[in-house]
Amino acid sequence: MMREVYVADISSIREAQVRIQPFIHKTPVLSSESLNAVSGRQLFFKCEGFQKGGAFKFRGACNAVFSLDNDHAAKGVVTHSSGNHAAALSLAAKLRGIPAYIVIPKSAPKCKVANVIRYGGQVIWSEATMQSRESVASKVLQETGAVLVHPYNDGRIVSGQGTITLEILEQAPEIDTLIVPISGGGLISGVALAAKSINPAIRVFAAEPKGANDAAQSKAAGRIITLPKTNTIADGLRAHLGDLTWPIVRDLVDDIITVDDEEIIEAMKLCYEILKVVVEPSGAIGLAAVLSDSFKKNPAWKNCSNIGIILSGGNVDLASLWDSFRK
């Protein structure tokens, strides 16, 4: 029998942990009896919004930047993410003392652009289309000789994100289920590879917005599905799976729970009002999934007792946050 070789594995994840440990925050795991009561489960919230850069993305970016040999590193790194990966890559590059060229569409949320600038990234503007972003990025690549660091379709990124599993299972060894936001699949691929390798009985569920449910459709179809357009408040979850993350999602993710924007907003409110943690919509989707009817109808639900929820990030414009709460 052939064994599928993925872009990362438990060894590369453990190596990443050693590599990034001097630079990252070991984020705390919070719990709330009020939220346990609401969900009927023991919940463990891994607060990656407290990570440097305000999101889990710093783990992967840091692993990628510090994996480079000196010659490649000297020329810097490039990405065309508009979101948390951009800030994370800027910060990792700054720590290594190399340039980070960040291609950002003019439509990106202000707070995310501000983060890139705060962390010393060089902003290069593009139009909002993926075509414009990619063409601007490849121009930068040619001019600088810098290394492209894709936000998720990259083994170094997947390995870095997987370090979350190593931490959370040490902090809360009773966890039997992990709920992870899914977008391009970098986070959940790393988390699932580590979890299934440490204990194959741990269930790994993805949480995805109904208005950007390409991963759920991909799982159903058995191949990568991309959507012509997406419609969700969770601006961090609009990407589609990559060819390197898809096989891991296909094989190791138990199921995908989809939720609508109302459920996401309700979960955000609970994070603010009960956990006292600032989360962005993408960050709250794991709690939304746990509280959703879709999950309660899932055959695995009755066996999920101790659930680890990755609160993936907290970069949100307070103004737009409030507008979403008002609706």
Next chain:
Amino acid sequence: MMREVYVADISSIREAQVRIQPFIHKTPVLSSESLNAVSGRQLFFKCEGFQKGGAFKFRGACNAVFSLDNDHAAKGVVTHSSGNHAAALSLAAKLRGIPAYIVIPKSAPKCKVANVIRYGGQVIWSEATMQSRESVASKVLQETGAVLVHPYNDGRIVSGQGTITLEILEQAPEIDTLIVPISGGGLISGVALAAKSINPAIRVFAAEPKGANDAAQSKAAGRIITLPKTNTIADGLRAHLGDLTWPIVRDLVDDIITVDDEEIIEAMKLCYEILKVVVEPSGAIGLAAVLSDSFKKNPAWKNCSNIGIILSGGNVDLASLWDSFRK
């Protein structure tokens, strides 16, 4: 030479720690290089908003409730706090299986009333005046035989709050300075007693709103000063010192830093946007103090390198929060 005997000491604080440990959260200490850069100091944020009930108050309440012998406990506890102490006492009483009677003025913030109800407290309404609150409370005392647990002027409360110092000095032993919100003085008394006992060289500063600066005035006058009225967004910091907390504040608190509401709101924004932690105005005042010009003019400032800031609570109505950010 006579040695002043205070209402609590390092022994009662250590006893409190053992007593409440099974019930409280050991709250994490967060740090942020961005905020270190802004302040020019290493900052350590003790996140008591993640405590049960959303504030440090649960430590003292829990110590008070679990100090009672069975006969007294059976009749329940009473308080006329309108704020976090009320929720904390309700929760502690619920954990011990005894009633909590909470006298609340009709003007109290909704989220705080909701917390009391969520934690099983029995709400008894009064008018907003202290006179009405006290007369309603004493009526309840007579009718029920319950034990009055004052929000701060009580050794059991002071001892419970002091456990914060034991934790934070274990989590960040390099701390040389602690910044603590001051209102009735329960929190800072416990924190200062423990800190000065463990290491007399640790500086303890109070942070107080300019619009409710009775503690600063008291320190200057050498006696308890009460204000005819207060005017600050920090609704948790409007009380005045008690006869049991005043001697500790007088003798052990190095200085009091006063800040205005604008500085408090700016600090709250930083907590939301950079730390990703939900704080109430009273909770953010320690950061406001560290960033204030008043502190930078303080003779001790140059020696404060590693500063522990108590983010005391996170119970805030999202609606009124947003209104304050808009101003």
